[in-house]
Amino acid sequence: MIAFHNPLHHRHAPVHEFFRGERVPCFEKPDRAQYVEDALRERGHDLLAPELDSQPVLAQVHTPRYLAFLQSAWSQWLALSPANAAVQPFPSVWPVRTLRSDVEPDNFVARLGLYSMDNGTPMAEGTWAAAKAGADAAASAADRVARGARAAFCCTRPPGHHAGPDFMGGYCFLNNAAVAAQWLRNQGVPRVALLDVDYHHGNGTQSIFYRRSDVLFISIHGDPCTEYPFYLGHADETGEGEGAGFNLNLPLPAGTSAAEWFDALEQACARIAQYGAGALVVSLGLDAFEGDPISRFALTSADFTRLGGRLAGLGLPTVFVLEGGYAAAELGTNAVNVLEGFETQEAVQ
Numbered sequence: 001m002i003a004f005h006n007p008l009h010h011r012h013a014p015v016h017e018f019f020r021g022e023r024v025p026c027f028e029k030p031d032r033a034q035y036v037e038d039a040l041r042e043r044g045h046d047l048l049a050p051e052l053d054s055q056p057v058l059a060q061v062h063t064p065r066y067l068a069f070l071q072s073a074w075s076q077w078l079a080l081s082p083a084n085a086a087v088q089p090f091p092s093v094w095p096v097r098t099l100r101s102d103v104e105p106d107n108f109v110a111r112l113g114l115y116s117m118d119n120g121t122p123m124a125e126g127t128w129a130a131a132k133a134g135a136d137a138a139a140s141a142a143d144r145v146a147r148g149a150r151a152a153f154c155c156t157r158p159p160g161h162h163a164g165p166d167f168m169g170g171y172c173f174l175n176n177a178a179v180a181a182q183w184l185r186n187q188g189v190p191r192v193a194l195l196d197v198d199y200h201h202g203n204g205t206q207s208i209f210y211r212r213s214d215v216l217f218i219s220i221h222g223d224p225c226t227e228y229p230f231y232l233g234h235a236d237e238t239g240e241g242e243g244a245g246f247n248l249n250l251p252l253p254a255g256t257s258a259a260e261w262f263d264a265l266e267q268a269c270a271r272i273a274q275y276g277a278g279a280l281v282v283s284l285g286l287d288a289f290e291g292d293p294i295s296r297f298a299l300t301s302a303d304f305t306r307l308g309g310r311l312a313g314l315g316l317p318t319v320f321v322l323e324g325g326y327a328a329a330e331l332g333t334n335a336v337n338v339l340e341g342f343e344t345q346e347a348v349q
Ligand code: Q9C
Pocket: 018, 019, 120, 159, 160, 161, 162, 170, 171, 172, 198, 200, 228, 285, 287, 294, 323, 324, 325
C-alpha cells in the first residue's frame, strides 16, 4: 500500500506527562512511529516523504488564532526565560463555562490553557515542525486517493483526532484525519465518510464536522462516562444544523469483547454504505488492542487483519491515518495487519 511517513515526527519528543498528579514518561513517544515504519519496511511497503503543503487545508479545519499560537508557542515559551528550553510548558487554567475565550490573555500559560482541553498534551521544541509535517503527510495520502489510488496510509505522530478547531488535547495538535477528509472534499469528492476506530472518542474531529453533512463522522470508542475524553462521545450526539443526522457515536463499555466491537463495526459500515460516500478516511487508532496499557477493549492482532478486510468490503477509496495505540512494540504488526487485511480482501473481490 502507498504509505507516507512523517520524517520530522521524532522532533516531537516531550519527556513526561501527568498521571494521577505525578510526572510519568510520555506514552505517546517516538518509538511508536518507529515500530510502524519498521514493520511496513519489513513487510515490503515503501515509505514516501510528504509531498504537499497542508497549510491551506489546515486553515479550513483550524482557526487562524490557534494555528498562529501553535506555530509560535515554543518561541513564546523561550521568550519568558531561556531556561525554559529544558522545561515543558503545561496549562494550569482553562476558560470553562462563564469564562471568556474570545480574548487572548497576554500571559503565555493562560493562552496555553485557552488552546488546550487538558494538561495531558505536552509540547516540546519540535512539536510544531512534527505536527505540520504530519498534516502534510495526511494531505499527501489523501491526494493520492483523490487522484485514483485505491488506498493510502499516513504513518504519523503526534496523533490528531482530539484536536478541535481551536484546541489541542489528548496528545493531539493538528487534526490529520480532518485534513485528509477536507483534502478529499476540495478535490471534488462530494461526500466523505470518516470512521474513527481509536479507543478514545475523536472529539476534535466530531466538533470540526458537527454542523456539516458533507463529512459523515462515525466513532467506535470507550464510553465517555468512564473513558477519556469524558465530555463528548455519547450516542445522543447526532449533528446540528446542516449536519443533523451526520454524526454517529457508538460508545461501548470498557471491557467490551472483540465480538461486540465487530457488531458495532457492522453498524458503522451500514451507515457508511447508506450515506453514499465517495471516499473513506479511517482514524486508525490501535489502542482497541487487548495489550494496550491505557485502554480497555480486547482486539487481538488477528482482529486488526479482520478490520482491514471488513473496511475493504465497503469498496471505497480509503485513506488510513494513524492515531493512538500505546503498546508500542505491537503497533507495527497491528497497523500492517489492517493494511494487509484491506489489500488481501480487495484482491479476492
Ligand atoms: N496517563 C489518543 O489515543 N489520557 N489519545 C491518558 C494516561 C489521555 C489518548 C492518561 C489519553 C489520550 C490519540
